[in-house]
Amino acid sequence: METAQPTVLTTEGLEGLLGALRRRGYRVVGPTIRDQAIIYDDIASITDLPQGWTDTQEGGSYRLARRENDALFGYAVGPHSWKKFLHPPVLRLWRAERDAGGRRIVPEPDPDERFAFIGVRACDLHAIAIQDKVFLQSTQVDPHYRARREDAFIVAVNCAVAGGTCFCVSMNTGPKAEAGFDLALTEMLGEEEHRFLVEAGTDAGCAILAELPHNSPATTDDLCAATAIVARTAGSMGREMRSDDMHELLLRNLSHSRWDEVAKRCLTCGNCTMVCPTCFCTSVEESSDLAGVETSRSRRWDSCFTMDFSYIHGGSVRSTVRSRYRQWMTHKLATWFDQFGTSGCVGCGRCITWCPVGIDITEEVNAIREIEPQ
Amino acid sequence: MVAARHRPRLAVWKFASCDGCQLSLLDCEDELLAMAAAVEIAYFPEATRGTIVGRYDISLVEGSITTPHDAQRIRDVRQRSRVLVTIGACATSGGIQALRNFADVQEYASVVYARPEFINTLASSTPIADHVPVDFELRGCPINKRQALEVISAYLATRQPVTPSHSVCIECKLKGNVCVMVAHGTPCLGPVTHAGCGALCPSYDRGCYGCYGPKETPNAPPLSQRLAELGMDECTLQRVYRSFNANAEPFREESERHGP
Ligand code: SF4
Ligand code: SF4
Numbered sequence A: 001m002e003t004a005q006p007t008v009l010t011t012e013g014l015e016g017l018l019g020a021l022r023r024r025g026y027r028v029v030g031p032t033i034r035d036q037a038i039i040y041d042d043i044a045s046i047t048d049l050p051q052g053w054t055d056t057q058e059g060g061s062y063r064l065a066r067r068e069n070d071a072l073f074g075y076a077v078g079p080h081s082w083k084k085f086l087h088p089p090v091l092r093l094w095r096a097e098r099d100a101g102g103r104r105i106v107p108e109p110d111p112d113e114r115f116a117f118i119g120v121r122a123c124d125l126h127a128i129a130i131q132d133k134v135f136l137q138s139t140q141v142d143p144h145y146r147a148r149r150e151d152a153f154i155v156a157v158n159c160a161v162a163g164g165t166c167f168c169v170s171m172n173t174g175p176k177a178e179a180g181f182d183l184a185l186t187e188m189l190g191e192e193e194h195r196f197l198v199e200a201g202t203d204a205g206c207a208i209l210a211e212l213p214h215n216s217p218a219t220t221d222d223l224c225a226a227t228a229i230v231a232r233t234a235g236s237m238g239r240e241m242r243s244d245d246m247h248e249l250l251l252r253n254l255s256h257s258r259w260d261e262v263a264k265r266c267l268t269c270g271n272c273t274m275v276c277p278t279c280f281c282t283s284v285e286e287s288s289d290l291a292g293v294e295t296s297r298s299r300r301w302d303s304c305f306t307m308d309f310s311y312i313h314g315g316s317v318r319s320t321v322r323s324r325y326r327q328w329m330t331h332k333l334a335t336w337f338d339q340f341g342t343s344g345c346v347g348c349g350r351c352i353t354w355c356p357v358g359i360d361i362t363e364e365v366n367a368i369r370e371i372e373p374q
Numbered sequence B: 001m002v003a004a005r006h007r008p009r010l011a012v013w014k015f016a017s018c019d020g021c022q023l024s025l026l027d028c029e030d031e032l033l034a035m036a037a038a039v040e041i042a043y044f045p046e047a048t049r050g051t052i053v054g055r056y057d058i059s060l061v062e063g064s065i066t067t068p069h070d071a072q073r074i075r076d077v078r079q080r081s082r083v084l085v086t087i088g089a090c091a092t093s094g095g096i097q098a099l100r101n102f103a104d105v106q107e108y109a110s111v112v113y114a115r116p117e118f119i120n121t122l123a124s125s126t127p128i129a130d131h132v133p134v135d136f137e138l139r140g141c142p143i144n145k146r147q148a149l150e151v152i153s154a155y156l157a158t159r160q161p162v163t164p165s166h167s168v169c170i171e172c173k174l175k176g177n178v179c180v181m182v183a184h185g186t187p188c189l190g191p192v193t194h195a196g197c198g199a200l201c202p203s204y205d206r207g208c209y210g211c212y213g214p215k216e217t218p219n220a221p222p223l224s225q226r227l228a229e230l231g232m233d234e235c236t237l238q239r240v241y242r243s244f245n246a247n248a249e250p251f252r253e254e255s256e257r258h259g260p
């Protein structure tokens, strides 16, 4: 990669970036407000970004709030994650038709769009890297994920505020974007200025940066300011959890009474797995029409909280709430290491915020740690 | 081979109900021709004037059992049917009319009817499965037409219908909805309710009303506690579980925890 010096962009320069991406044929998606939350959807211009908004997050609660300034990225992650684009919730895999001539299998065409993601946070860069491992770096490459992932362009944002349920610092996944992006922004907002420090992570990032207007080399002061912003965020995490011994801690406590206690509160609704940016499980479903001439196979996100998920001949292996919650948490934090060599949790906090009853993965781990039966 | 297929005989039966589920079937306008080609609609009082004769390959049963006569008639229907599928909250749990199960029917009748002595009714409203063996239950108040077509198509293809019994939340998240409970503080029964509607109400900014009844492993007490934190009083808490599926065991139990 050519090395590019960090650059400073104005808000006009940021608008120019969106335009340049669109001209290159990307479908540009990023944060925007819908139904009183910051979700990810198509953005036509920087005016679609949630300027001047932030969020207040706690276990089971999310509220938008006004900021005192006009930051474009002054909030944490919301209910959506980028997996909705790379690993769509429902996806037809193929269909088949039957006529006088016999049977014909019609493969599902690859999507004809390339994504540019705007505002990917450090935790989510790690989540994408984890799903890359799951879908691309095993013996079975997932062609559907690859078709969406291969040409995606990623514009990361270093977090200037930590959400109430964030714990990326505990998981060593943030708040600074270290790798896995084409460009990374740090939003710098002062009395008289609204600028973005931009670092390029790939050749594609360098190339696009070079052609942007309103672009000037960063000064040492700019670099220091950006570092200070990220450091301040790191110091204000909403949650904390010791994570270096997770694998051993959980696997030696599979009979801990805390699993029974959390089972009393858990609704087995599956929200935590749906919002988690690394959960990848799907179920495959068949459908056929009334006339019996067309059939199709599709896959949709599934969750280890459903009974069907662990159904084998004779019934569900994990019929109790306890066993399902334990499966989820031990997979995220322990057995993921055995399977993929990393943690399955990046500390984004979504499962805490979007759990209707506010069950908190960090609190559950801490509770298990506190009272370990000898 | 496709054309020569024997057309199975289909019947639709009505017991104590509002006809809403039958209307959902009629609402399959675009598919009715394909349906008529695939099955012989032999008895469907809401749609045709056919008569009850002989036997049926598949019977769709709407409504609950509320009279001694119906308790007898459902046995006849069962005997005439190779496969019996109950459709809707009335048939699968007793329906809204099962509110009588929590009250005194005689008292209701004396208030509602001018000549209550002509009313011959049972003390309770019960689902079809309490009376005869049922092959498949399709939930909803009313049923979802897409799911109804799925059940019939699956029967024709001799495969399992895809009607997952997990929470409404999963459907809600598949659609990319923002959770109304977490983001707006709107009470929602989605976490304990059986999927099938496609998270209809949360998609329109409302909480789920529980039309599809309890999901596979509902854990209502912690949800009720959350609803109470959101400002619901005991009386309302009792009432949210006492609607179309009031008689479904997990909802009945939970409603009884919040009052008589
Ligand atoms: S387990 Fe929770 S905190 Fe961890 S990555 Fe998943 S949603 Fe985020
Ligand atoms: S936690 Fe559950 S849903 Fe998520 S990846 Fe693991 S098994 Fe799948």
Ligand code: SF4
Binding pocket: A265, A266, A267, A268, A269, A270, A271, A272, A273, A305, A354, A355, A356, A357, A358, A359
């Ligand atoms: S932990 Fe929360 S979100 Fe996850 S299944 Fe349980 S109640 Fe639902």
Ligand code: SF4
Binding pocket: A271, A356, B168, B169, B170, B172, B173, B177, B178, B179, B180, B181, B182, B188, B189, B190, B191, B199, B202, B207, B208
């Ligand atoms: S809105 Fe209701 S159904 Fe949707 S996720 Fe939230 S609690 Fe579940």
